[in-house]
Amino acid sequence: MTIQFKDHFINNRGVTIHCIESVPTTDEIQTNLSPLLISPGLSMRAEEYKDLMEQLSPRRCIALSFRGRGLSDTPAQGYALEHHISDIVAVTKHLQLENFHLMAYSRGVSYALGYALRNRPPLRSIILQDYPAAHKQMSEEWAEDYIHNYLIPHHRIECIRVEAVHGIQRESQEVEFWEELHSIDVPVLVLRGATEEALIQDEHEQQYSKHLTNGKVVTFHRSGHDLHNTERDKFIHTLQAFLHAH
Numbered sequence: 710m711t712i713q714f715k716d717h718f719i720n721n722r723g724v725t726i727h728c729i730e731s732v733p734t735t736d737e738i739q740t741n742l743s744p745l746l747i748s749p750g751l752s753m754r755a756e757e758y759k760d761l762m763e764q765l766s767p768r769r770c771i772a773l774s775f776r777g778r779g780l781s782d783t784p785a786q787g788y789a790l791e792h793h794i795s796d797i798v799a800v801t802k803h804l805q806l807e808n809f810h811l812m813a814y815s816r817g818v819s820y821a822l823g824y825a826l827r828n829r830p831p832l833r834s835i836i837l838q839d840y841p842a843a844h845k846q847m848s849e850e851w852a853e854d855y856i857h858n859y860l861i862p863h864h865r866i867e868c869i870r871v872e873a874v875h876g877i878q879r880e881s882q883e884v885e886f887w888e889e890l891h892s893i894d895v896p897v898l899v900l901r902g903a904t905e906e907a908l909i910q911d912e913h914e915q916q917y918s919k920h921l922t923n924g925k926v927v928t929f930h931r932s933g934h935d936l937h938n939t940e941r942d943k944f945i946h947t948l949q950a951f952l953h954a955h
Contacts, residue, residue: 712766714759718780721799724787727780728773728800729755731762743808743833745952747772748797748824750815751877752860752869754779761937764945768952773800775820777873788876790844790884793820794827801830810952812836815908815934819844822886825893834896834955836948839934841913842920844884852878890920897924898951900944906933 715730745768747758756779758772774781775796777788797820800806808831813821818840825835852874860866860874890897899917901909909917914926927947932939 712763714762716780717800717803719799719803721776721796724776724784724796725782726773726776726796726799727755728771728804729759729762730804731759731766731768731770733767733769742768743810743952744769744771744806745810745812746770746797746801746806748811748813748817748821749773749775749778750817752778752865753814753817754868757868761945765949765952771800771804771806773797775817777876778869783870783872784876785872786876786880788873789880789882790819790823792880794823797821797824798828807831808833810834810836810955812838812948813840814838814937815840816845818842819884819886823884826886826889832895834898834951835893836898836900836951838900839902839908839936841909842886842890842917844886845881846883847878847881849878887916887920890917890924891922893921893923895923896951896955897921898947899924899926900936900947901926901928902932902934902936902939903928903930904933906935908934 711734713732713734715732717728719726754774755772762770775793777783810833811821818837822842856871856874901907917924929936929940937944
């Protein structure tokens, strides 16, 4: 099945947030498949999920670019956890999402968990990729290192603006969600890598297992943080099986 992508530009209190929605081109749209909303990693933009959205067709999928990323606006300030959560809220309200799956990667996990725990939306499930249940405070040294040793050499400066990196660093505060995870009453799939580049360590897996009432952890033994690319087939199979089961 082929799909088309529809762009949305959503006004979130004066900040335009861009998202992409996958739309099957066939008349046989399977309305019984609940939508999937994607909360990208720190420097990722919505367009980077088009390949995944195609593989998940005919399921309706939506990926957003958070403020300061992709085609979204880059405000001078407003990069705290609550501002990123508000970007998700704006997208869900604009697209009238209900009874949907929520998937997040890397720092997008903290935005997604903050959204799920603060707003209590009508979710079917949550998928968390290789990140602890915490919103980390970033140092001034982190911002400069991230810009000069990752974004510039890896040609990702067009994905997230320098102003946004500094804003995230300046407005970040440490928040942990571990003790709140027990209140999530939908199935949660946690995906983690096993090599030294992975951000979920054994102690984090233990914390997830302890606090989630309906959680499952799947380990990608040949992967680090980038498990969705390193073990692509396993990632797609694991994701599809979980979505179809719930």
